[in-house]
Amino acid sequence: MTDREKMIEQLDDFKSTVVSLMDERDKLHSEGEELRNDKREAEEKSSAAEEKVKELESEFQKTKDAKDNAETELTMVKSEIKSVTTRADKAESSKTEAVDAIRAERDELRKEMNEINEQLGRVSELYREASEEKDALQEKVDISDLLAIYITLIETVFYGKPHARILYTLHDVKTAISRKNIASSTGIMPAAVLKAVHDLANADLVKYDDETMEVELTKDILRRG
Numbered sequence: 001m002t003d004r005e006k007m008i009e010q011l012d013d014f015k016s017t018v019v020s021l022m023d024e025r026d027k028l029h030s031e032g033e034e035l036r037n038d039k040r041e042a043e044e045k046s047s048a049a050e051e052k053v054k055e056l057e058s059e060f061q062k063t064k065d066a067k068d069n070a071e072t073e074l075t076m077v078k079s080e081i082k083s084v085t086t087r088a089d090k091a092e093s094s095k096t097e098a099v100d101a102i103r104a105e106r107d108e109l110r111k112e113m114n115e116i117n118e119q120l121g122r123v124s125e126l127y128r129e130a131s132e133e134k135d136a137l138q139e140k141v142d143i144s145d146l147l148a149i150y151i152t153l154i155e156t157v158f159y160g161k162p163h164a165r166i167l168y169t170l171h172d173v174k175t176a177i178s179r180k181n182i183a184s185s186t187g188i189m190p191a192a193v194l195k196a197v198h199d200l201a202n203a204d205l206v207k208y209d210d211e212t213m214e215v216e217l218t219k220d221i222l223r224r225g
Contacts, residue, residue: 169182179213
């Protein structure tokens with residue numbers, strides 16, 4: 001083979017190599033473009049994924065906050081229910097105790113009234129016996145002395161003085177009067193006024209309103225004009 005032929009052959013080989021390199025370059029360029037496109041798509045997807053993650057994290061935080069608030073409100077409601085239940089139980093207990101106390105006081109007043117009526121009956125009997133004895137012995141017994149003894153027994157032994165003063169006051173005013181005004185006008189202790197009012201009410205001499213705490217005369221004993 002001549003030098004010319006060798007040179008031509010070498011040129012053909014070089015040409016083939018150059019063409020092959022150019023094809024390889026074009027292929028690499030094409031692959032690089034695809035890689036860049038893939039990278040952009042990946043970055044876009046990654047960015048979108050990050051945004052979605054942020055949205056989900058925000059929603060999760062809101063849900064968590066709402067849950068915490070709901071739990072706090074639930075705790076407060078439970079506490080309030082417990083408090084209300086406790087107050088209701090105490091109120092019911094106090095109401096029961098108050099009713100029991102009123103009933104006990106009523107029973108005690110009835111008992112005392114019965115005792116007073118019994119004692120007054122005995123005093124009346126003593127007065128009658130004394131009067132009969134006076135007639136039988138033909139002795140001079142001053143009736144005012146017997147009345148003085150009778151009144152003293154009522155006022156001291158049977159505690160009738162508050163009752164008499166209350167009745168006298170009611171006869172004077174001729175209208176309903178509050179228990180408080182009775183106490184202030186007569187100077188009798190409020191507790192004694194209350195007891196005496198109940199005694200007089202049980203004897204149907206006065207009418208007492210528990211709500212207004214007013215006392216009204218129902219039987220005119222003095223029968224003034």
